[in-house]
Amino acid sequence: MYYTKKITDSVTWVGGVDRRLALFENLFPIENGVSYNSYLIMDDKTALLDTADSAISLQFFENVEHTLDGRSLDYLIVNHMEPDHCACIGELIRRYPEMKIVGNAQTFKFIKQFFDVELGEKAVTVKEGDKLSLGTHELSFYMAPMVHWPEVMATYDATEKILFSADAFGTFGAMNGTIFNDEEDFEGEWLDDARRYYSNIVGKYGPQVQAVLKKLKGLDIAMIAPLHGPVWRSNIDWFIDKYDKWSRYEAEEQGIVIAYASMYGDTANAADILAGELVEQGAKNVKVYDVSKTHVSKLISEVFKYSNLVIACPTYNNGIYPAMHEFINDMKALGIQGRKVGIIENGTWAPAAGKAIRAELESMKNIEIVEPVVTIRSALQSDSRTQLEALAKGML
Numbered sequence: 001m002y003y004t005k006k007i008t009d010s011v012t013w014v015g016g017v018d019r020r021l022a023l024f025e026n027l028f029p030i031e032n033g034v035s036y037n038s039y040l041i042m043d044d045k046t047a048l049l050d051t052a053d054s055a056i057s058l059q060f061f062e063n064v065e066h067t068l069d070g071r072s073l074d075y076l077i078v079n080h081m082e083p084d085h086c087a088c089i090g091e092l093i094r095r096y097p098e099m100k101i102v103g104n105a106q107t108f109k110f111i112k113q114f115f116d117v118e119l120g121e122k123a124v125t126v127k128e129g130d131k132l133s134l135g136t137h138e139l140s141f142y143m144a145p146m147v148h149w150p151e152v153m154a155t156y157d158a159t160e161k162i163l164f165s166a167d168a169f170g171t172f173g174a175m176n177g178t179i180f181n182d183e184e185d186f187e188g189e190w191l192d193d194a195r196r197y198y199s200n201i202v203g204k205y206g207p208q209v210q211a212v213l214k215k216l217k218g219l220d221i222a223m224i225a226p227l228h229g230p231v232w233r234s235n236i237d238w239f240i241d242k243y244d245k246w247s248r249y250e251a252e253e254q255g256i257v258i259a260y261a262s263m264y265g266d267t268a269n270a271a272d273i274l275a276g277e278l279v280e281q282g283a284k285n286v287k288v289y290d291v292s293k294t295h296v297s298k299l300i301s302e303v304f305k306y307s308n309l310v311i312a313c314p315t316y317n318n319g320i321y322p323a324m325h326e327f328i329n330d331m332k333a334l335g336i337q338g339r340k341v342g343i344i345e346n347g348t349w350a351p352a353a354g355k356a357i358r359a360e361l362e363s364m365k366n367i368e369i370v371e372p373v374v375t376i377r378s379a380l381q382s383d384s385r386t387q388l389e390a391l392a393k394g395m396l
């Protein structure tokens with residue numbers, strides 16, 4: 001049965017939610033599910049903005065058909081060609097053979113790669129600033145390359161002042177019968193997932209996000225309609241400010257994330273003692289994580305949120321413990337920068353993790369390594385505890 005939501009009198013959400021999927025991109029745990037948003041504008045001409053993931057295709061097609069109410073579909077506007085949004089394009093072409101497809105040159109390149117179709121005159125190629133009138137609704141197109149794919153664009157409806165923003169301003173999480181941000185406790189229940197979504201999926205492309213934020217500054221925006229999560233109709237500046245901070249790699253709050261790896265508990269013991277010392281000295285937001293038990297996407301999200309990080313790690317194969325190495329590699333890949341970082345290494349006969357971690361951190365931008373690097377030989381002893389206390393002071 002169809003399940004749709006009105007965004008305005010003439011714009012309807014025709015997407016769907018998925019609470020069964022365990023891993024988004026077969027990579028990121030999504031215990032709160034995810035939504036795939038698609039929007040249908042009913043005017044003299046009808047226009048669908050993006051399709052949906054194949055997992056919800058039956059729901060999606062039922063929603064589109066119901067909303068069209070017997071009318072034809074004139075346009076499909078493709079803001080993003082990742083399969084969680086483009087999977088239904090082939091079937092949509094079969095169902096609505098008169099439909100024209102609006103995208104940029106890169107969009108059509110990708111459509112041909114994903115689908116064995118010859119679009120011919122169905123393809124309407126747009127570039128920065130081009131406009132499309134649906135009757136009352138006047139749409140214009142803004143390119144957003146590498147946020148986070150090269151073909152990404154945003155569509156602005158000047159009539160209703162809605163920005164269809166592709167993945168930007170999206171979040172993990174399935175709506176609870178709601179569609180607008182202010183129908184949910186976003187800051188309390190969604191923000192962590194929004195940060196985890198941004199930091200892991202778009203995080204590498206901070207400069208490109210900054211470029212788009214600048215471009216959109218001149219637009220009068222009443223609503224932001226992303227491809228995942230609720231539609232923003234209030235408190236929009238608050239969420240744009242989050243994006244601004246995240247894309248500048250600026251911490252939201254002062255705080256110290258202690259990420260440790262520990263094979264037998266000795267490095268964990270040092271991490272706990274450090275956390276206790278920091279709290280006693282007045283530190284706020286001290287967060288301790290075992291990297292072997294915490295999904296790396298959560299660790300990344302916490303590093304985006306807080307200003308300081310301590311890495312505590314045993315030596316393994318004369319280098320960095322594997323789970324910690326994955327975390328550090330991910331930080332590098334996502335361009336994390338501008339953080340104050342402490343290092344604790346452990347090694348029974350030849351501690352080597354600290355040197356390797358330092359080299360990794362020095363290859364990243366604007367990372368301040370806090371001295372001393374604490375060296376533990378097997379288990380914390382009075383000399384290494386003294387080093388740990390010195391590190392605690394440096395981290396404040």
Ligand code: FEO
Pocket residue numbers: 080082084085148167227228
């Ligand atoms: Fe939600 Fe980049 O796809």
